[in-house]
Amino acid sequence: MREQPILQVKNLQKKFGEGCQHCLDPEIRQLEKNFCPYCGTIYAVHDVSFDLYPGEVLGVVGESGSGKSTMLQGLYFDIELAAGEVYINEPMLASQNVLTLSSQQKRYIRNYIYGMVYQNPLDGLKMKFSSIGNIAEKMIAAGSRNVGNIEARSKALLEDVHIPLRRMKEEPRNFSGGMQQRVQIAKALSNNPPILFLDEVTTGLDLSVQASVLDLIKQIQRELHISMIVVSHDLAVIRMLADRSIVMLNGTIIENGLTDQILEDPQHEYTQQLVYSLL
Ligand SMILES: Nc1ncnc2c1ncn2[C@@H]1O[C@H](COP(=O)(O)OP(=O)(O)OP(=O)(O)O)[C@@H](O)[C@H]1O
Numbered sequence: 001m002r003e004q005p006i007l008q009v010k011n012l013q014k015k016f017g018e019g020c021q022h023c024l025d026p027e028i029r030q031l032e033k034n035f036c037p038y039c040g041t042i043y044a045v046h047d048v049s050f051d052l053y054p055g056e057v058l059g060v061v062g063e064s065g066s067g068k069s070t071m072l073q074g075l076y077f078d079i080e081l082a083a084g085e086v087y088i089n090e091p092m093l094a095s096q097n098v099l100t101l102s103s104q105q106k107r108y109i110r111n112y113i114y115g116m117v118y119q120n121p122l123d124g125l126k127m128k129f130s131s132i133g134n135i136a137e138k139m140i141a142a143g144s145r146n147v148g149n150i151e152a153r154s155k156a157l158l159e160d161v162h163i164p165l166r167r168m169k170e171e172p173r174n175f176s177g178g179m180q181q182r183v184q185i186a187k188a189l190s191n192n193p194p195i196l197f198l199d200e201v202t203t204g205l206d207l208s209v210q211a212s213v214l215d216l217i218k219q220i221q222r223e224l225h226i227s228m229i230v231v232s233h234d235l236a237v238i239r240m241l242a243d244r245s246i247v248m249l250n251g252t253i254i255e256n257g258l259t260d261q262i263l264e265d266p267q268h269e270y271t272q273q274l275v276y277s278l279l
Contacts, residue, residue: 017041059242115188
């Protein structure tokens with residue numbers, strides 16, 4: 001029998017706009033792509049459900065605007081979702097819908113259970129802190145107080161992500177895009193989270209830099225067995241990293257399964273186009 005999922009996501013919903021008589025009722029709603037043609041409300045995420053299992057990498061692929069980032073930001077509590085349930089299989093949290101927890105409990109989850117690597121390093125790093133300071137800050141926020149331990153752990157993490165220690169005092173704004181993503185990854189790993197979210201982490205990087213960041217993510221997965229959700233518009237990235245994948249279009253999931261299966265036998269017309277574009 002398969003293990004229990006570490007993360008269960010049920011029926012997530014997020015809209016931008018008030019909605020109207022034509023769209024608030026899902027039974028009669030007729031959207032154009034993801035928005036209501038009468039009032040313009042965007043249904044950025046609707047009816048999104050999936051499980052994440054311990055140690056697996058789940059890919060989330062879809063075109064720009066399909067709702068991937070909104071979904072991830074909702075899971076990480078950066079934005080408030082309109083509805084849905086999220087369960088984390090951790091002793092302190094089991095059987096509680098974490099979307100309904102207090103902000104203090106959500107902070108606990110962000111500090112100890114989730115790690116996040118944003119597409120834009122400006123969202124994940126404090127550019128005026130040193131690189132080592134960024135990692136230390138995250139550890140202090142999670143309650144670490146022993147300066148010696150914080151320094152040793154931060155240095156080890158920087159070495160793990162191949163940032164030379166002679167540059168650890170530099171602000172990440174001096175770094176290249178690939179190095180900034182590495183510092184973000186080190187920061188996200190600092191408190192040993194069992195779940196890591198990665199949002200378009202290689203988008204905008206040169207191909208060779210992309211390859212080295214992807215290698216680093218694979219290495220982390222191999223060595224630490226962290227469960228990961230990897231969001232990308234690029235099926236090639238998903239193919240490289242993800243065991244299982246979901247395909248999103250217009251705010252909802254249109255296909256899911258083993259990544260190899262999706263690549264070999266895509267069912268939905270949109271997924272077929274994505275796969276053929278790889279050839
Ligand atoms: N703050 C916001 N206000 C209004 N609409 C928003 C907001 N944030 C996202 N949207 C809309 O929600 C939909 C989903 O956007 P989202 O950024 O989640 O898509 P995505 O698949 O991550 O695309 P990308 O990779 O380009 O960010 C889009 O139509 C977007 O315009």
